[in-house]
Amino acid sequence: xxxxxxxxxxxxxxLGALYVLISLGLALIFGTLGVVNFxxxxxxxxxAYLGVVISQAEWGGWGVAIVLVPxxxxxxxxxxxxxxxxxxxxxxxxxQILVTFGLAIVLQETFKWYFGANNLPFAxxxxxxxxxxxxxxxxxxxxxxxxxxxxxxxxxxxxxxVAGLFALLQFTTFGLVVRAGMRDSEMLRLLGxxxxxxxxxxxxxxxxxxxxxxVFGGPVTQVDPGIGMVFLVPSFLVVVIGGMGSLPGAVxxxxxxxxxxxxxxxxxxxxxxxxxxxxxxxxxxRPRGLMGQKGVME
Amino acid sequence: xxxxxxxxxxxxxxxxKASVGVAxxxxxxxxxxxxxxxxxxxGNYPVKGSTVKFGFNVPQTGAYADEGADELRGYKLxxxxxxxxxxxxxxxxxxxxxxxxxxxxxxxxxxxDTQTNPDAARTSARRMIDRDGVIMxxxxxxxxxxxxxxxxxxxxxxxxxxxxxxxxxxxxxxxxRYGFRYFFNAHMTGKAxxxxxxxxxGKDRRAFHLSADYSWGHTxxxxxxxxxxxxxxxxxxxxxxxxxxxDFSAFLTAVLNSDADVLVLNxxxxxxxNSLSQAVSFGMRELQKNGKTMEIVIPxxxxxxxxxxxxxxxxxxYGTTSWTWKQKDAGSQVFTNAFTxxxxxxxxxxxxxxxxxxxxxxNACEMAGTFYPPAVIKALEDFKFSxxxxxxxxxxxxxxxxxxxxxxxxxNSKAKSSGKYDLLNIHATVKAxxxxxxxxxxxxxxxxxxxx
Numbered sequence: 001x002x003x004x005x006x007x008x009x010x011x012x013x014x015l016g017a018l019y020v021l022i023s024l025g026l027a028l029i030f031g032t033l034g035v036v037n038f039x040x041x042x043x044x045x046x047x048a049y050l051g052v053v054i055s056q057a058e059w060g061g062w063g064v065a066i067v068l069v070p071x072x073x074x075x076x077x078x079x080x081x082x083x084x085x086x087x088x089x090x091x092x093x094x095x096q097i098l099v100t101f102g103l104a105i106v107l108q109e110t111f112k113w114y115f116g117a118n119n120l121p122f123a124x125x126x127x128x129x130x131x132x133x134x135x136x137x138x139x140x141x142x143x144x145x146x147x148x149x150x151x152x153x154x155x156x157x158x159x160x161x162v163a164g165l166f167a168l169l170q171f172t173t174f175g176l177v178v179r180a181g182m183r184d185s186e187m188l189r190l191l192g193x194x195x196x197x198x199x200x201x202x203x204x205x206x207x208x209x210x211x212x213x214x215v216f217g218g219p220v221t222q223v224d225p226g227i228g229m230v231f232l233v234p235s236f237l238v239v240v241i242g243g244m245g246s247l248p249g250a251v252x253x254x255x256x257x258x259x260x261x262x263x264x265x266x267x268x269x270x271x272x273x274x275x276x277x278x279x280x281x282x283x284x285x286r287p288r289g290l291m292g293q294k295g296v297m298e
Numbered sequence: 299x300x301x302x303x304x305x306x307x308x309x310x311x312x313x314x315k316a317s318v319g320v321a322x323x324x325x326x327x328x329x330x331x332x333x334x335x336x337x338x339x340x341g342n343y344p345v346k347g348s349t350v351k352f353g354f355n356v357p358q359t360g361a362y363a364d365e366g367a368d369e370l371r372g373y374k375l376x377x378x379x380x381x382x383x384x385x386x387x388x389x390x391x392x393x394x395x396x397x398x399x400x401x402x403x404x405x406x407x408x409x410x411d412t413q414t415n416p417d418a419a420r421t422s423a424r425r426m427i428d429r430d431g432v433i434m435x436x437x438x439x440x441x442x443x444x445x446x447x448x449x450x451x452x453x454x455x456x457x458x459x460x461x462x463x464x465x466x467x468x469x470x471x472x473x474x475r476y477g478f479r480y481f482f483n484a485h486m487t488g489k490a491x492x493x494x495x496x497x498x499x500g501k502d503r504r505a506f507h508l509s510a511d512y513s514w515g516h517t518x519x520x521x522x523x524x525x526x527x528x529x530x531x532x533x534x535x536x537x538x539x540x541x542x543x544x545d546f547s548a549f550l551t552a553v554l555n556s557d558a559d560v561l562v563l564n565x566x567x568x569x570x571x572n573s574l575s576q577a578v579s580f581g582m583r584e585l586q587k588n589g590k591t592m593e594i595v596i597p598x599x600x601x602x603x604x605x606x607x608x609x610x611x612x613x614x615x616y617g618t619t620s621w622t623w624k625q626k627d628a629g630s631q632v633f634t635n636a637f638t639x640x641x642x643x644x645x646x647x648x649x650x651x652x653x654x655x656x657x658x659x660x661n662a663c664e665m666a667g668t669f670y671p672p673a674v675i676k677a678l679e680d681f682k683f684s685x686x687x688x689x690x691x692x693x694x695x696x697x698x699x700x701x702x703x704x705x706x707x708x709x710n711s712k713a714k715s716s717g718k719y720d721l722l723n724i725h726a727t728v729k730a731x732x733x734x735x736x737x738x739x740x741x742x743x744x745x746x747x748x749x750x
């Protein structure tokens with residue numbers, strides 16, 4: 001019984017971990033810039049492909065991929081914000097959706113054309129392969145309890161990323177300005193703060209986190225051109241459930257959804273709709289989401 | 299002028315004309331005379347011009363894309379051999395194929411992408427029928443797409459020779475007069491595999507099933523459950539997993555938490571590659587349950603899947619398959635050699651079924667002497683043949699299911715493998731008689747020879 005609940009909890013956490021990494025960037029971009037970035041799933045897909053290519057390249061390897069992929073994605077985010085997104089800040093939401101969704105389709109089809117529609121095998125590195133015998137470390141477990149090492153690594157990376165981002169926003173001047181900008185960007189501008197330059201960095205940061213998701217999540221999700229779209233809708237739901245623009249909300253909602261999927265896996269009728277069911281129930285009782293604040297995005 | 303009745307007198311010319319007429323009529327092939335087949339236009343019949351077009355509708359994207367790619371290689375080789383001779387044209391018995399096309403017309407083909415999706419498959423097939431004018435089309439995989447296309451075949455009056463489809467429904471409750479299956483089915487898998495499993499793992503086993511949530515997964519689970527329970531096994535639970543699943547961790551956690559000591563993966567294509575790899579990564583092949591080592595079973599195997607999952611993951615795992623390139627019979631050998639010569643690697647069962655179905659259709663046209671669909675259907679029904687790598691085979695007329703030998707296979711080990719394509723060992727060839735079943739086992743009607 002203890003084993004059973006523990007394993008389901010662990011599976012829920014590792015499923016949520018990937019949602020955290022994808023939806024965190026989404027919530028960050030939405031919260032600061034007010035842009036609904038439908039190309040965020042595609043960024044995750046690009047990162048997963050880069051992860052495969054770099055980790056298997058002669059000049060590369062897993063260590064290089066872990067460092068390089070988030071940096072490349074950060075640069076890509078910067079390019080995207082300066083070259084495209086900033087022209088749409090003042091435009092209606094529908095225009096933002098159209099341009100980002102269009103970009104997602106272009107990226108997806110380009111990757112399909114270049115890499116083919118079949119999935120690329122993305123093997124975990126030797127140090128991340130195999131199982132971890134959890135009963136050796138956790139005395140309350142009975143008998144043999146093991147879990148794939150890579151999934152535990154993914155969960156750990158996700159938690160570290162969350163901690164890092166919160167520290168950045170909470171304990172640095174940059175974070176202070178960004179948080180202020182999230183509340184009232186107009187006032188900040190009036191005070192003479194160059195908020196748009198910082199917002200460009202925030203956008204790039206969000207995309208960079210999708211880079212971490214791609215390189216660590218790729219071996220779990222499989223790498224094919226459609227993988228971005230698969231995660232796009234649930235990630236948006238996570239942001240909505242968590243509260244539009246709320247980072248702690250996105251983290252909470254991600255783990256909530258992961259746990260819900262894990263605990264309902266044996267009831268297929270429920271498992272297929274649980275994410276949507278949770279969204280309906282939460283929005284019914286808390287229309288602003290779990291941690292949405294009054295006045296934000298309203 | 300007198301009114302008199304004109305008397306009809308046979309002149310020499312009349313007699314000559316009449317005798318020429320009789321000669322022409324008697325030289326005409328008999329099928330024109332069969333009053334049952336007044337040959338009106340059906341589907342894309344009659345075929346005009348010096349060429350005839352086939353359609354090959356395979357998954358080029360989605361969970362079964364790898365299988366689709368190999369099917370396409372098989373189809374192309376079949377067209378090559380139909381037009382220029384070679385391959386199984388030399389081993390198929392009886393054969394009316396001449397290697398000069400079909401009924402003297404060169405074979406051309408068009409291809410489509412089913413996207414492993416019934417709606418996309420139907421749309422693609424409709425385009426082939428309406429725009430490209432195919433006289434026959436073939437394809438798979440996924441039973442859901444095969445069944446959807448069979449209904450379209452019946453509606454359009456164009457024959458569909460299904461390739462990879464393993465659901466009992468294809469030639470069971472959803473059988474159609476215009477659909478034919480050379481591949482085996484889930485029922486035959488259960489019948490062949492269950493005795494082998496109980497001999498290898500014992501009669502006191504508890505099985506947990508993960509099954510793809512569509513027609514095939516459902517019937518595969520039912521058949522495996524029925525036949526393993528007859529052997530004394532207990533079915534602990536079955537979870538239907540969405541076809542688009544790529545992460546099976548939540549389902550595998552449920553398996554770990556159960557008291558099952560066998561995991562049956564009723565998955566195919568990428569689904570199976572992912573679920574098996576992830577099951578192994580969860581340590582399931584090292585696990586001890588009920589005092590026994592946990593075992594994994596893959597009822598429907600293919601070399602492509604074994605390749606995707608990796609030899610370490612499939613080592614020792616039992617399953618069934620339609621055909622492998624390692625078979626020594628003449629038909630398998632000529633096909634494997636011809637295929638390998640073109641591609642540099644051996645064919646899979648997907649390429650084999652695609653190739654055979656194309657040849658069998660063409661042969662039926664030659665036997666019937668026409669492309670007229672009802673006549674071709676009649677020629678295929680109850681056609682007995684050999685030389686295609688599946689022993690003495692019967693295209694059963696009542697349900698259009700081939701009664702043929704199937705293989706129980708076991709994953710090879712790295713130490714014993716002769717190369718990267720040597721992934722499956724033949725454990726047993728189960729003869730057609732041993733896996734045969736009465737037509738009445740499944741419901742369904744074939745429908746009329748002429749579309750409504």
